Amino acid sequence: MPHLLIVCQMACQAVFQECWPTVFALTVRSVFGVIFLFILPLLWLPGLQANTTYPPPSGNSPYQFDSVAIPSDTYVVNDTDSSTLDYYMYRGDSGGYDITVPINIRRYVGNVNTLLEKRMIAETFNFYIPAFDVDASNSRVVDCDGDGVQDSLKPEVNEVYFNDEFVGVLKGANDIWTLNEFELDVQKLNFPMSPTGDVGHNTIGIKIDVANRNVVLSSGQAGCKVWATEVDWAAVQFAVTSPVVFVPGLSGRADSFVNSAYQVNLAANVGLPSEIISHTAFVPSLSACGRGMPSVVEHAMQMRQSIKAVAERYGTDSVNLIAHSKGGWDSRVFLIELAENPIPVRVGEMGGQPVLSDLIVTSMVTHGTPYEGTVIADMVVAYGGPLLFLFSDFCDLSTQVARQVNRTLGDLPKGITSLLIGADADQNYDGQIDDYEATGNQVGSSMANRFYQKLRDVDRIYVEFVPNPEDTFQTIPVVVEVPTNTPQLNDTMVSVESAVAMPGATVIAGKNFVGENGRNHGTVLDVQVQDLVINAGVFGPLNWRLR
Structure with missing residues (x-):
């Protein structure tokens, strides 16, 4: 033995x-x-869905962020993390963004170009902005410069930028909330550079009432702040x-x-x-x-x-x-x-x-x-x-x-x-398993050959205790090998039949x-x-x- x-x-x-x-x-x-x-x-x-825990929506919009999707790794929401959310705001004097919403993506996706080639990531992503009181179709006549003469003002135009690139304007109407949706090339989205806690920083910026920034008034002055809007939240959604x-x-x-x-x-x-x-x-x-x-x-x-x-x-x-x-x-x-x-x-x-x-x-x-x-x-x-x-x-x-x-x-x-x-x-x-066939295996060809033949010819091995012929009050262990009904193909460690038997x-x-x-x-x-x-x-x- x-x-x-x-x-x-x-x-x-x-x-x-x-x-x-x-x-x-x-x-x-x-x-x-x-x-x-x-x-x-x-x-x-698509049949798989995860249970998710997240802070409840805040703000005034009837369009809650979780009515679009549930916050997740691929649906990233900013509901409160900006001082310009949930405020009814007029255009500022800086000329920059009046509303700024950071969108920080934690999902590391890998090589976007290769993913796109193999259709492992969607070509486009969407972002959402619920906005209030966007008078996109209303013009207005008011005395904006206080000279007693009515000034003709333009409808409300609120420009939207994603990572400093102009992508469109907000839609809406007087005194109502409107859910705005934009679609962009996924390569415009910043993802983390590595899976080490890195974050992909993105920014949604909105310039309010830009059409009336330089409008000429009756007094000869330029610019009037007439329109205001409020944004409740913003979110980005992608698929990968x-x-x-x-x-x-x-x-x-x-x-x-x-x-x-x-x-x-x-x-x-x-x-x-x-x-x-x-x-x-x-x-x-x-x-x-x-x-x-x-x-x-x-x-x-x-x-x-x-x-x-x-x-x-x-x-x-x-x-x-x-x-x-x-x-x-x-x-x-x-x-x-x-x-x-x-x-x-x-x-x-x-x-x-x-x-x-x-x-x-x-x-x-x-x-x-x-x-x-x-x-x-x-x-x-x-x-x-x-x-x-x-x-x-x-x-x-x-x-x-x-x-x-x-x-x-x-x-x-x-x-x-x-x-x-x-x-x-x-x-x-x-x-037989020769040297070439054993290349890359865990054992050399001699042992691989013995393992191969054992797996091929034996279905199972177990120990049985039988009476000791020299002492009837004792038993001795005997190894029993049960043969296979047919030769079993195998990789020298596992048979094919076993490998596919879940x-x-x-x-x-x-x-x-x-x-x-x-x-x-x-x-x-x-x-x-x-x-x-x-x-x-x-x-x-x-x-x-x-x-």
């Missing part, structure tokens, strides 16, 4: 390492050489795709995503910003290999803190998840917990009070996640002995525990679109990825797989692209 202990030891070493690049289940081949794309098609993005959060696998290290340049590819080809989160390496638990998943639960709880921190740095109330290996399990439990216990995220500020919006996850992609467990974890559990409680992570990925949890955990919450990716490492169909997923036929296009558990994150994920986001069922 010593050789089995060596296998166990090397399995532990392999899984301790962060799993890097591997290919997309879209790039996984079946026994017949066909690849399948596994999607969980639920509700599309959510940033991406990468969730690492076993050990919680970022190596797999960093080495595969996933973030670089995403930023260059889509324009989306992203961050990689981490978690504790391993979770000791006395309940390891029981009926629960202590490490998955612990890491899901850590995700609540880390993703909230990312969301608040980016000023966003929504994210997309991309996970590798065990990170998919962590993400799945995180999402189910999120539906039960929302996470309020600070996305802005109004009147010195926070705007809080419940976090939303709009999509999840998983690369090589063992949703039905993996025989490699079974091997660690079978030979781990009394130290198993130190490594509940392996127990959680065992076939016994994973299948038990699947029976009770259920589907993802509605509103999340999921793409499940698995791969096969045997590129030349010879049943309950509720449906199968959509994808491209043909066979032979040289196979991937191992490391290269399932490589650039070709990334490109397929990006394509599914931009043009396909992940629905990253704005419609």
Whole structure:
């Protein structure tokens, strides 16, 4: 049995390492050489709505700001943070803006030009101004200069500027409120330069009664202050795709995503910003290999803190998840917990009070996640002995525990679109994993080959206690290997069947990825797989692209 202990030891070493690049289940081949794309098609993005907490509207307008939309990361309102709001004002003498409303955007969106090219951000944005008593169609005759002669004055013209660029005039009528809406190119909107608490500063400026600033009066004097207006609030609204959060696998290290340049590819080809989160390496638990998943639960709880921190740095109330290996399990439990216990995220500020919006996850992609467990974890559990409680992570990925949890955990919450990716490492169909096929994997070709064949031929491994033939009052442990009904394609760590087995997923036929296009558990994150994920986001069922 010593050789089995060596296998166990090397399995532990392999899984301790962060799993890097591997290919997309879209790039996984079946026994017949066909690849399948596994999607969980639920509700599309617009069906997702966050609960939001914000200060109540103030002012006199019947058009309250929350009648347009609820304050959020993409609908930014200034209701009280200007000394020129909520006052009935005439034109001043400075010649500058009579009403000035700052609009501070906290949402970091990434590369606007690339986002525009891929339709990840709307080409235009809107801003709103409710204004009172804008006599846009009324002229007036009054003695403005006090010389006893009536002066003919022009209708009220209140010029509107956005970031010092003239964009139009206020509309309205005598003694009534009118909600004015303007539409501009999104490239005129200032966003934060980085996700570090930076703010994109924008200013709405209004010049009141400009048509009568230099009007010639009967006395020969120029200028008359005849019209006044009041603005209650101002707001900016734009649309953009959510940033991406990468969730690492076993050990919680970022190596797999960093080495595969996933973030670089995403930023260059889509324009989306992203961050990689981490978690504790391993979770000791006395309940390891029981009926629960202590490490998955612990890491899901850590995700609540880390993703909230990312969301608040980016000023966003929504994210997309991309996970590798065990990170998919962590993400799945995180999402189910999120539906039960929302996470309020600070996305802005109004009147010195926070705007809080419940976090939303709009999509999840998983690369090589063992949703039905993996025989490699079974091997660690079978030979781990009394130290198993130190490594509940392996127990959680065992076939016994994973299948038990699947029976009770259920589907993802509605509103999340999921793409499940698995791969096969045997590129030349010879049943062996050579050096080339093991390149980029967590283990060398010799161990990868043994793992591949074990996953191919064994459905599950467990320990059974049988009577000791030498002592009828004692039992001895025997490792039992249950063979598979058919050979299982796998990436040397996870079978394809397990990687695409999240309950509720449906199968959509994808491209043909066979032979040289196979991937191992490391290269399932490589650039070709990334490109397929990006394509599914931009043009396909992940629905990253704005419609």
